[in-house]
Amino acid sequence: MGTLCTHTFYILSTKQNLYALGGVTIKKYSREMPAKRKDDSILNEGIRAREVMVITDSGEKLGVINTRTALSQAYDKNLDLVLVAPGAKPPVAKFMDYNKYKYEQQRKQREARKNQKIVSLKEIRLSPKIDIGDFNTKLKNGRKFLDNGDKLKISIRFRGREMAYTNKGREIMLKYAEQCADIATIESMPKKDGRNMFMSLTPIKDKK
Numbered sequence: 001m002g003t004l005c006t007h008t009f010y011i012l013s014t015k016q017n018l019y020a021l022g023g024v025t026i027k028k029y030s031r032e033m034p035a036k037r038k039d040d041s042i043l044n045e046g047i048r049a050r051e052v053m054v055i056t057d058s059g060e061k062l063g064v065i066n067t068r069t070a071l072s073q074a075y076d077k078n079l080d081l082v083l084v085a086p087g088a089k090p091p092v093a094k095f096m097d098y099n100k101y102k103y104e105q106q107r108k109q110r111e112a113r114k115n116q117k118i119v120s121l122k123e124i125r126l127s128p129k130i131d132i133g134d135f136n137t138k139l140k141n142g143r144k145f146l147d148n149g150d151k152l153k154i155s156i157r158f159r160g161r162e163m164a165y166t167n168k169g170r171e172i173m174l175k176y177a178e179q180c181a182d183i184a185t186i187e188s189m190p191k192k193d194g195r196n197m198f199m200s201l202t203p204i205k206d207k208k
Contacts, residue, residue, distance in 0.1 A: 043082040043098055044071060052083070052093040064090055123153045126172055128165035135172070139179050142201075146184045152201040159195070166192060173199045 047067055054062040054070045057079060065073075067081075074081040074095045082101075085092035122145040124138050142152050154176055156169040173190040177199065184201040191198055 041082060041098070042086060043080050044074075047071070047081065047083055047091070047093065049091045051090050052081075053088065053090050054081075055084070055092065055094040057095040057097075067093075119149060119151060121151045121153055123155060124176075126154060126156050126169075126176065128156060128158060128162050128169040128172065130172065135176075139176060142176070143180060143183065146180060146201065146203045149203055151187070151203070152180075152184065154190075154199045154201065156197045157195055158197070163195065166197065169197050173197065177201060 049067055051064050052067050052070055054065045054073075056062060057077070062070075070093060071081050077095060078097075079095045080098040081093050082096055082098055083091055084094050122142075124142045124145075126135070126138060130138075142154075145152050154173050156173065158166060158169065170190045177184070177186050180201055184203050187200040187202040189199060
C-alpha cells in the first residue's frame with residue numbers, strides 16, 4: 001500500500017508584511033499604488049530598468065543598485081522609489097513619499113496661482129482736439145488702470161481733416177505719458193497706423 005505524502009505550508013502575517021512559503025521567507029510589498037501616475041511619473045513596480053542610481057530621501061547618493069534591491073530598501077522605509085531622471089544612464093531614482101510629494105507640488109502650484117497677477121490691457125481714447133477737462137478725466141482713469149497693474153493703450157483716431165493734426169496728436173500722447181511718468185513707462189512710442197495713432201504704457205513694477 002502506497003504512502004500518502006503531505007506537505008505543510010505556513011503563512012505568517014507580521015507588521016513587516018513577511019510570509020513564509022515552504023520554509024522560504026519572502027518580502028511582501030505593501031505600498032499599493034499605480035506604477036504610472038496620471039502625471040506620467042514612473043515609480044515602484046513600474047520601473048523597468050534593471051539598475052538605477054539611487055538617491056535617498058535625505059539626498060544621500062547610494063550609487064548604482066539593482067532595482068529590486070532599491071525597491072526593497074524604499075519599502076523598508078515605507079517610501080516609494082520614484083524615477084526622477086528616467087533618461088539618464090543609468091536612470092536616477094529617489095526614495096520619497098510620493099503622495100506627500102504630489103500634495104506639496106499641488107500646494108505650491110495653488111500658491112503660485114493665488115499670487116499671480118493677471119495683467120490686462122486697458123485702452124484710453126483721446127482726440128487731437130481734446131479739451132483740458134476731458135484730458136484730465138481720461139488721465140485720472142488711465143492712472144487707476146496703471147495703479148492696478150494693467151497695461152494701457154492710448155489711441156487717437158483722426159477723422160476727416162483731423163489728419164492735418166497728427167503732430168498735435170503725438171504731442172497730446174507724450175503729454176499724457178509725462179503725466180503718468182511716476183507710475184508708468186512708455187512701452188511703445190506714438191506710432192501712426194492709417195488714421196489711427198497708438199502708444200502703450202506699462203506700469204512700473206517696483207514703484208515706491
